[in-house]
Amino acid sequence: MRPLTERQNQILEFIRDxxxxxxxxxxxxxxxxxxxxxxxxxxxxxxxSLEKKGYIEKVIGKSRNIIPKDIMFKEENDIKEIPxxxxxxxxxxxxxxxxxxxxxxxxxxxxxxxxxFAVIVPDDGMQxxxxxxxxxxxxxxxxxxxxxxxxxxxxxxxxxxxYFKSEHGKIYLVPSARGxxxxxxxxxxxxxxxxxKVSLIIRKIS
Amino acid sequence: MRPLTERQNQILEFIRDxxxxxxxxxxxxxxxxxxxxxxxxxxxxxxxSLEKKGYIEKVIGKSRNIIPKDIMFKEENDIKEIPxxxxxxxxxxxxxxxxxxxxxxxxxxxxxxxxxFAVIVPDDGMQxxxxxxxxxxxxxxxxxxxxxxxxxxxxxxxxxxxYFKSEHGKIYLVPSARGxxxxxxxxxxxxxxxxxKVSLIIRKIS
DNA sequence: TTGATTTTTGAACAAATGTTCAGTATATTA
DNA sequence: TAATATACTGAACATTTGTTCAAAAATCAA
Numbered sequence: 209m210r211p212l213t214e215r216q217n218q219i220l221e222f223i224r225d226x227x228x229x230x231x232x233x234x235x236x237x238x239x240x241x242x243x244x245x246x247x248x249x250x251x252x253x254x255x256x257s258l259e260k261k262g263y264i265e266k267v268i269g270k271s272r273n274i275i276p277k278d279i280m281f282k283e284e285n286d287i288k289e290i291p292x293x294x295x296x297x298x299x300x301x302x303x304x305x306x307x308x309x310x311x312x313x314x315x316x317x318x319x320x321x322x323x324x325f326a327v328i329v330p331d332d333g334m335q336x337x338x339x340x341x342x343x344x345x346x347x348x349x350x351x352x353x354x355x356x357x358x359x360x361x362x363x364x365x366x367x368x369x370x371y372f373k374s375e376h377g378k379i380y381l382v383p384s385a386r387g388x389x390x391x392x393x394x395x396x397x398x399x400x401x402x403x404x405k406v407s408l409i410i411r412k413i414s
Numbered sequence: 415m416r417p418l419t420e421r422q423n424q425i426l427e428f429i430r431d432x433x434x435x436x437x438x439x440x441x442x443x444x445x446x447x448x449x450x451x452x453x454x455x456x457x458x459x460x461x462x463s464l465e466k467k468g469y470i471e472k473v474i475g476k477s478r479n480i481i482p483k484d485i486m487f488k489e490e491n492d493i494k495e496i497p498x499x500x501x502x503x504x505x506x507x508x509x510x511x512x513x514x515x516x517x518x519x520x521x522x523x524x525x526x527x528x529x530x531f532a533v534i535v536p537d538d539g540m541q542x543x544x545x546x547x548x549x550x551x552x553x554x555x556x557x558x559x560x561x562x563x564x565x566x567x568x569x570x571x572x573x574x575x576x577y578f579k580s581e582h583g584k585i586y587l588v589p590s591a592r593g594x595x596x597x598x599x600x601x602x603x604x605x606x607x608x609x610x611k612v613s614l615i616i617r618k619i620s
Numbered sequence: 621t622t623g624a625t626t627t628t629t630g631a632a633c634a635a636a637t638g639t640t641c642a643g644t645a646t647a648t649t650a
Numbered sequence: 651t652a653a654t655a656t657a658c659t660g661a662a663c664a665t666t667t668g669t670t671c672a673a674a675a676a677t678c679a680a
Contacts, residue, residue, distance in 0.1 A: 249670085358619060408616065452659055456657070
């Protein structure tokens with residue numbers, strides 16, 4: 209890759225900066241103004257050089273069509289933003305999305321499930337499984353749940369993280385720690401909502 | 415905030431999606447094409463509704479001027495990138511930064527210590543403390559370490575995550591699980607390097 | 621020195637794009 | 651029932667914007 213001249217570099221820098229601030233590439237005229245050029249062709253010819261040297265690409269026949277190559281090849285969606293939910297109700301589980309208390313950002317390399325949410329672990333019922341009260345648990349929705357999976361479940365306004373067990377038309381929420389009871393429900397119990405599978409745990413230590 | 419109609423929602427979704435894929439907002443005509451409208455005004459009037467309801471903003475006199483409000487207020491630089499280290503040597507601890515195997519991105523709201531690194535937990539010696547083999551542990555360097563803290567330590571080429579205990583000129587690395595031994599060192603042992611305090615645990619579950 | 625690259629001006633064209641006007645139809649709300 | 655919001659079509663206008671032509675001066679390598 210041939211090196212850039214100072215001017216070319218300035219302009220490429222400006223383009224990158226503009227994109228990160230405005231979420232879209234600048235127009236030729238906007239660059240022109242920034243650098244106080246008298247003619248758009250001052251910019252245009254520098255863009256040509258940048259293109260020839262391979263630092264940018266252009267989409268023909270479109271406006272705001274400058275694409276810096278490094279942005280182009282940047283992995284997409286490498287950060288996943290996951291809503292952190294506080295209050296639940298098993299009868300209107302979807303209402304929970306009105307109880308956002310923030311978002312948790314996760315490296316998409318570690319976690320990239322399309323529909324998911326985060327909760328704060330409500331109790332120490334899964335202590336032996338290494339899940340502690342106040343950990344952040346990230347829940348995958350729309351995933352097949354099998355016996356032995358750790359799930360996030362809501363009954364009424366109470367939320368649990370427990371082992372899932374389904375047997376003879378009954379669903380059991382089984383804790384891993386002593387001092388917590390196994391809860392049992394009928395399979396069609398309208399008062400039980402299984403939010404999804406726990407698939408990531410984040411714990412802050414002091 | 416007034417709720418959106420289905421059409422309005424479809425179009426807002428498309429705009430968001432387009433931005434995340436193309437790094438710039440779509441034009442009225444691009445939206446028009448996507449939805450197979452015969453007139454750009456079909457889009458335009460829906461954009462007006464979205465604007466009136468407060469879901470988007472427009473920059474007057476510019477092209478590609480739709481700005482979804484949630485993107486507009488997105489904070490910048492709230493992600494911390496932490497190097498993930500694989501091999502260690504207690505004699506040349508700084509050399510470890512040549513053994514990057516990647517980076518881990520963390521929400522700065524959860525973790526924002528300036529000098530830190532990430533490792534993969536090497537064994538189950540801290541199982542009872544809820545730290546399992548293959549978890550990702552994030553280590554704070556340059557932090558005062560006190561008895562009872564969980565630390566990352568290296569002797570020779572072996573890495574440990576253990577409770578730290580200092581007593582009568584001796585340093586002990588104490589496991590929380592049975593089947594693992596407490597290691598002891600002299601305070602000035604050149605063959606022991608305490609990398610820092612474990613301050614975040616991330617665990618992926620299947 | 622000579623030719624290529626770079627940087628800039630100035631003017632203009634053509635395509636892309638935001639916007640508006642006029643009108644139809646349906647559903648929702650007061 | 652009337653008024654309002656919604657969801658379109660069709661055509662046109664005005665601005666923004668990518669691009670091109672012509673030309674001059676400066677830098678830099680061969």
